[in-house]
Amino acid sequence: MAARTERGGGLSRRKARRRLSQRFGRLHPRRLAVIARTSSMRYKKSGKSIDQIGGELHVDYILEGSVRREAGSVRISARLIRAHDQTQVWADNYERERRDILVLQSQVARAIARQIRVQRRAA
Numbered sequence: 001m002a003a004r005t006e007r008g009g010g011l012s013r014r015k016a017r018r019r020l021s022q023r024f025g026r027l028h029p030r031r032l033a034v035i036a037r038t039s040s041m042r043y044k045k046s047g048k049s050i051d052q053i054g055g056e057l058h059v060d061y062i063l064e065g066s067v068r069r070e071a072g073s074v075r076i077s078a079r080l081i082r083a084h085d086q087t088q089v090w091a092d093n094y095e096r097e098r099r100d101i102l103v104l105q106s107q108v109a110r111a112i113a114r115q116i117r118v119q120r121r122a123a
Contacts, residue, residue, distance in 0.1 A: 035057055035059065039057065040057070049086065050062050050081050050083055050086045051083055051084055051085070051086050053083065054083020054084060055083070059083055060082065060083060060084070061080055061081065061082055061083060061089075061116060062080075062081045062083050063078060063079070063080055063081075063112060064078070064079045064081060065077055065078040065079065069098070072097055072098050072099075073095055073096065073097055073098060074095065074096060074097075074098050074101055074104060075093060075094065075095040076093070076094045076095075076104060076105075076108050077091075077092075077093045077094075078091065078092060078093075078094075078108055078111075078112060079091040080112060080115050080116070089115065090112075090115040092111060094107055094108050094111075
């Protein structure tokens with residue numbers, strides 16, 4: 001699993017991504033691996049396609065997302081893309097008050113894990 005991110009506004013995007021990645025990686029540690037941020041960030045502006053990135057990282061799926069802050073709320077947008085054919089298999093947006101950011105991160109991580117489970121069963 002690799003993560004690509006877009007610029008959002010404020011709320012220490014780096015911290016939010018790191019926490020989400022940590023929560024996600026703990027959901028199924030024997031079956032899911034979260035590629036280190038340093039490994040995935042080298043692709044941020046590389047111009048490489050999703051299937052090229054997936055091949056180089058040896059991953060089945062790429063998670064793209066953004067974290068945005070507005071007033072007192074936070075929005076996380078996430079897209080799960082099957083690397084080999086660059087098909088978006090799932091996308092959703094999650095929004096909560098800033099004070100509920102930890103609940104939001106857990107909710108997003110669980111939703112992504114469910115989608116990967118569904119996709120793996122279908123394959």
